[in-house]
Amino acid sequence: MAAPGNAQRNLVTDHYDSKTFSNDDDPNSIHPGDPSLILQYLAPAVIEVLAGVRDLDQISRWLCDEVYLQMRQYVAKSASVRSERAKTTLRPSVDLGKMTYFSPARGVIEAVVIVHLANRARAVAIRLEGFHGRWRAKSLAVL
DSSP states (O other): OOOTTOOOOOEESSOOOGGGTOOTTOTTOOOOOOHHHHHHHHHHHHHHHHHTSSOGGGTGGGBOHHHHHHHHHHHHHHHHHHHHHTOOOOOOOOEEEEEEEEEEETTEEEEEEEEEOSSOEEEEEEEEEEETTEEEEEEEEEO
């Protein structure tokens, strides 16, 4: 048994184990599916929303209400600053880098996706939780 504070986490980078999310006692349980697909889509989409070249509503399906409201406030503030400066918005060139995720609890995924832009790399930290048979971002941070 591991000492407190030294608990080992099962990192998953190349495969998805559906047993992690299914409730074997409940034949009607529905697990959300492979989280890597949503992570590959959501990380660059978040960068594009924050850059002002993608509409937030395009990714709202995969965001919980709290994350959606926080992003909406940030996007509105950024848009007003861009309009005051009369700055044109350029679409960032986004390339996916390494993606690492693990499951701290059933129906929960915590992930970090490295996103490479033209002049820097950003880390997008995402916590996904299962909600009615699909993944939704419960927490989101761009570093």
